[in-house]
Amino acid sequence: MALRVQILMYDGVEEQDFIGPRDVFGHAALTGGGAVEATLVRPAGPGDVTCFFGTRVGVPSAWEPTGGDLLIVPGGGDLLVRDAGVHRDLVRAQQAGVVVAGVCTGVLVLAAAGLTEGRPCTTHHLAKADLAARGGKVIDARVVDDGDLVTAGGVTSGIDLALWMVTRECGASVAARVESVMEYEQRGVVWRREG
Incomplete structure (x- = not known):
């Protein structure tokens, strides 16, 4: 499956926060024989979004919080940090067994939802103090894997987070093929809870 x-x-x-992971998962689907299905989703349903630098992207699907195995929350603006409805849906997703992952300042959305409280996590270096103030146990690593909560620090860290998740969920051989196609090697430390 x-x-x-x-x-x-x-x-x-x-x-970069969303397109890096989208590329990794897209290549994993191709090189891994369909091991991954990745979809762009929007809380308000299908429609266009205007990205941080003005790029307009058509999003084909509505976000169904329990409709996936892994949810990636990219960073950018602070719109979702103030969205209580999104926060409730993030909690619902994680309670239903969805792995929730934050890229860069997207981790602050997870913090606003209470998902990082007392848990190992990371974010962009300029936002680490904010994450700690919101109760996160900030780890200095590129990717922090705490089981059903995975976080990554830095704008390009979404690529590393996605490659780690491909390794974790689909196997190292699929991740190695993706790295070869993308001509990119994972960088930085992946911190993972022992045991």
Whole structure:
């Protein structure tokens, strides 16, 4: 069965935060024999979003919080940090067994929903103090894997997070093929809870 990935889109989303993971999961689907299905989703339903640098993207699907195995929350603006409805849906997704992952400042959305409280996590270096103030146990690593909560720090860290998730869920051989096609090697430390 394929890993079902949803990438949450919204006005102000940082382009690299979502397109890096989208590329990784797209290549994993091709090189892994359909091991991954990735979809761009929007809380308000299908429609266009305007990204941080003005790129307009058509999003084909509505976000169904329990409709995937992995949810990627990219960073960018602070629109979702103030959206209580999105926060409730993030909690519902995680309670239903969805792995929730934040890229860069997207982790602050997870913090606003209470998902990082007392848990190992990371974010962009300029937002680490904010994450700690919201109760996160900030780890200095590129990717922090705490089981059903996975976070990554830095704008390009979404690529590394996605490659780690492909390794974790689909196997190292699929991740290695994706790295070869993309001519990119994972960088930085992946912190993972032992045991």
